[in-house]
Amino acid sequence: MLDFDLSSIQEARDLARKAKEAQKIFAKFSQEEVDRVVKAMVDAALANAEWLARMAVDETKFGVFEDKVTKNRFASEGVYNYIKDMKTVGIINEDKEKRVVEIAAPVGVVMGIIPSTNPTSTTIYKSIISLKSRNAIVFSPHPSASRCIFAAAQIMHKAAVEAGAPAGIIGCLSKNTIAATNELMKHDDIAVILATGGSAMVKAAYSSGKPAYGVGPGNVPCFIEKSADIQYAVRCVMASKTFDNGTICASEQAIVVEECMKDKVVAELKAQGGYFMTPEEISKVAKFLFTPKGMNAALVGKSAKFIAEKVGINIPEGTKVLIGEQTGVGKDYPLGREKLTAVLAFYCEKDWHAACERCIQLLEYEGIGHSLAIHSNNDEIIREFALHKPVFRILVNTPSTLGGIGYTTGIAPALTLGCGTWGGSSTSDNVTPRHLINIKRLAYPIREYEKVSQAEKIVKEECADQVSLEDIAQIVQKVLAQLK
Known part of the structure; x- marks a missing residue:
């Protein structure tokens, strides 16, 4: 068991490192190139929606096959229709009146924690929103749904790479241990955690020291x-x-x-x-x-x-x-x-x-x-x-x-629903690619800054009207007194 734990930790490190290397390359992709990759992933998810749904039901032994097919399609096509025109590369907004330009920058490598309740659909959804924002993602599957989650991640990775994304851009643990999940959570190459699962797992994500998006229970x-x-x-x-x-x-x-x-x-x-x-x-x-x-x-x-x-x-x-x-x-x-x-x-x-x-x-x-x-x-x-x-x-x-x-x-199509600070979450939104980008702001001046010394202020106040030589002498004395 110890050897398995150690090998799972090594796998986590390898996946995080490969994802980081791939993300550095992917970060240079244009919006057109990113969108081509995302579209290929959506098409692959739709083509495999039924197979993945059947696999999820067979492995977890719960849920309804037809409804899981619907969720897989929603997680791909439904999400895609909402985000396909979303700007996530380069200049994404420009306020000409305030002279502020907003520029998108990827966060880096996302860690995706996947539940057994919606295993394949959540894997599809998180893959799509992560790559739409030029990030890589590495998944930690729920143990009781590890095979179908791994299969969904492989399908997403294959489609992305065939569309031009670098290898390693999507990874998934094949050796599921708590040690491996903890290693991913704290790994230097992980930038943010996207956690969907039980309360304990979400709490662990927020306690990892990494920025995280997690959801509390619904009731x-x-x-x-x-x-x-x-x-x-x-x-x-x-x-x-x-x-x-x-x-x-x-x-x-x-x-x-x-x-x-x-x-x-x-x-x-x-x-x-x-x-x-x-x-x-x-x-x-x-x-x-x-x-x-x-x-x-x-x-x-x-x-x-x-x-x-x-x-x-x-x-x-x-x-x-x-x-x-x-x-x-x-x-x-x-x-x-x-x-x-x-x-x-x-x-x-x-x-x-x-x-x-x-x-x-x-x-x-x-x-x-x-x-x-x-x-x-x-x-x-x-x-x-x-x-x-x-x-x-x-x-x-x-x-x-x-x-x-x-x-x-x-509401934004999503399978990660934030509960805000009331529910212990960092967002109250349905999570989209916009939550997985950093925004640079290029700011130009809209007003001049004039530094007026105390001495100049006194002179201007005293010289509001024409003054005599005697007045000037008094002003000089006031200025000198201010400088002492």
Whole structure:
């Protein structure tokens, strides 16, 4: 084991060094050359989207094949359509009035930490945004998805090199050890860490001494307000929560409704495949769903049927999501936490003010800074939520999963969603190539600087009107007194 650890550390060093050498060459590429490389990578990702999705499902044993195909396509084509015209080389902006010219410079070598929940799509996405900004990238895969992540990185590297990029511009650890990951994090040739994964891994990235972009957990409350189209709102929630079996951190985790509409929402949820568990069933699921260290990895990305069979509860055929009604938030109400699987919490509150407070409680318990969904046709309440909720994505009348990543909204398409300082993140944005460039500023003068001595100031003040020789003598005396 020690020999394997040592060889993995050496591999990390070799990959970082090769990536640095390649990046120095790539940094000299023109915008046209960079864009040609990126387009080739996108084409390769699209051509292999299904194969990589199948590989991810087979290796991790969770998620939905068709949805992983969609994620791979989104991570390539969806991201590309947003960034293809983005200037990342040379002069990227010029303010003629203020006479400031902004010039893009790459950050260097990016370290990409990849989760098991979205393995191939995140590898594709991070490869594309890194090379679009003239950086190299080296990946540290999650151990339970190492083969599919390595395969995705190889596909991206091959396409980039064939399009003219230098060899070594994209690397990936093949020997997965904590020692190798730590070595990469602290290696001198790594400029920035792009971390997507569990809280411990993200915290380690921020503790490495390197600049880092990381994301905290999502715990998205979904408020269905009384003016909402209930059937449509529930359809959005069900589609979102079952997309890849809930593995995207922007997926809904709790539905919050007002008392006056509870029965209608419950009936619609049942009609669309939701199963409301009894208190005893909730207890069984909660105990199996969470361990002292967090969510049980064996249930991540699993279907409602799989979970029900594991805990020994009977559910109707066609059940899509298990739902547990909760009356509080905290350790005694575990369903109020992030659940990357087909399980939802359900809260009923007196009115929209109480619902608002419940959403805040859920976010403060876990997921602060991430996202919130609201279904409503009342613009006043929508704005109220936007102004006062401690999140950076307020998703209106859309599936939270797909809205948060920019699939159904105008938010920047991304698979790394910043939670801002509230969530312990260095950005509140969806991360794009612009986050992976440094900006030089060429500044010309817009006003003259005149240095006026104290003596000159006194002379000018005293000589505002014509003066006599006697006045001049007095002025000289004042100047001499100032100089003592």
